[in-house]
Amino acid sequence: MSKRYKIMAVLLVVFLSLLIIGEATQPEPVNWFPGYGKQDKIPFGTYVFYDQLPSIIDKDRLEDVNIPPFEFLLDSTDPPEGTYLFLNSSVYNDASESTKILDWVAKGNTLFVASKAISETILDSLCLNTEYLSETSELKKRPLANLSNPSLKASKPYRLNKDVGTVYFDQIDTTQTTILGVYDLIRNNDSTKILEPKVNFIKTPYRKGTVILNTFPEGFTNVFMLDSLNASYTAKALSYLPKEGKIYLDQHYKNSKAKAVSPLYLILTNKYLKWSWYTLLIGALIWIYFEGKRKQRSIPVIKPLPNQTLDYTRTIAGMYLDKKDNHQIAMHQINHLLEYIRSSYTLATDHRDSAFIEKLAAKSGVEQATVKNLIDYTITIRQKAVVTEDELIKLNSLIENFKNSH
Template sequence: MSKKGKLYIILVAIAILGIVAAEMTKPKQLNWFPSYATHHKIPFGSYVFHEQLKRLADTVTIVERPPFEYLKNNTIEGTYLFYNGGIEFGKEEINSLLDWVSRGNTLIISAVGFEEHLLDTLNLDTKSVSITENFNNEYQVNLVNPALDNKRSYKYERPTTFYHFDEIDTLQTAVVGLIDSYRGENMPIKDSLVNSIRQPFGAGHIMLSTFPQAFSNYFMLQSPNQNYSAGLLSYIDTSKPIYVDTYYKTGKTYYTSPMYLFLNTKSLKWAYYMVLIGAFIYILFEGKRKQRAIPIVKPLKNQTVDFTRTIANMYYENGKHKDIAQHKIHHFLEYIRNTLHLSTSEINTSFIKNLAARSNNTIEETETLFKLIERLSQKSELNAIELERLNTLIEQFKSHNQWKKTTS
């Protein structure tokens, strides 16, 4: 390799190492993915809420199956808690949940959107909060129960679209919380935008909230917002089992990819990237140096001998001894003309003497062979013994002439 090529490789290697060093020393970017998973410690995970719930409640059960399947066990009772960015139940599933609530249990759903069938059943409708006068995307929420410090507002400033209950059945529905644009520290909400409600259903209760961020790490760790989340939990009977759904969570409860450990650990991730970059450089430079292997093409096999042997066997098996004898005689005469350079147009005594001399055979052997040829040529049919006799004499005659081929 030339000096110029080596210089280019060194410069590329230095650049790659510089990029890797800069990336490894760069602060890790914050993950704002709205997972709401109970084991996630990212801003929109719910690790803090789950830990506090276990501390306050007697029994907390994580449910990793769909409620339609889980509620087939009729012994389950208590509170079923759902919170996520969006939840879409099927019609049969929401009916099974409502039947379960009607038997004296509590259902809490906190999400941006709700099942249409559920809203129709409870005579509810939702509408987005106007942002015409709230370009900073700052919101405040509070609780209406006087026992929960209803004069305090809790701030939330992440950009998002919030919803409120536009139509409610005031005879059956109790307002739990309100939401509006941020108006200042401890400023009460003037416009009644209802975002949390509670309604009896059969022997049980249903509580709905359009503010699932109340259960996120980001909201609860900003004091005093934890009081708002605690106020929502005050509507739950903590002496009974609480079932927390993880089936409808956006974030996974476990990692299915084996590459998670590599890509989630900075040092392993960059080691993996370096291996890929090194392999690419090796292929790029090493591939140009080596010529592609040239395949070996086998020459065509001469099938003449095999073909002749096949035809001869066919004639022999069919009993055409006369035809085989004629071919043998014609080939023998051709051999004399081409190899011994004698004319076969006239077979006489002079020809026999010259042929015997040139082929290293005796005159008697030569005469015997040609007498046999003459006799067989005159016969119309031959048997196998006569054909074998002809072949033996011709081969013996040729064998005496082999020394000429060896010395030539």
């Protein structure tokens, strides 16, 4: 390495070192990401909520649910009973899952959702509609909230000192729906009262059950609950939950992950380790650059091997057809079908019972009778020692019909 390159390398390292020291000594910026995770201690996390929840509700009644509601409520013979509580900036169940939840509520259970975005299926079923509050006359968009019940209503509304988007119910069935709370943005710098109340907290019956909806999920977050003036809002909102029965706390519909998904998580979440890691990477790149310039040689072009997969497949298929081994061909077709189910619908195929058939029909969108006919026929074929040509053709038709039906 020449003297010139050495001087440039030293200057570059000194510059990067000063830059890294400057960045590492800066205070950590506030993370305003709306995570709503149980473990999140950021402003819009829910660590305080879940930490204080056992002091409001008996902890023996609380149970975390880490799977989708569709799977949790799948057992139609003995489904869980109680209250299903969702808390996130968005809880948008698809149509089939929303129907499953409403059917569960109709049996006498309770659904509690604190979210800005709620499933259209649920809203339509309850004759509700939401609307964003998009007024722009005020520069700040800081909401005020309060409860409607005189015994729970505070003398001054609860305030969130952070600009956030607001959603309210602009259409409700007044004959069935009970208004539990209202909110609005601060107007004319007056935070002592809600000047133009908008409905954000309601309770409505659904057959034998009850649905409670709140479009102000920030009222359950760390930044809101740690304000001493807001301490009672969350507890009062939870007072509308049933006094008995299990309360299932959804941990699936969360913006943040409960577990680290990267092996570098511990390094990248610590600013000192993070910058040490970046320094290592930059040093490695500098070393590769200078070493590569001195030692790099031309790389010969190697012609890739031809793809003979199609010819191989034709040869193997011809061998089976010549032997008329229908049983072996049927086994291959069934194995390919099971692999297709595993890869396309993430279902285990070890036990192909009625529960498996119900899950496959739900995920594929194919009628349950069609799926059952296919699975039963594959089981029958597997048990046969000899497969006729007509049976092989029927098997192929059933498989093709299933794949083309969704």
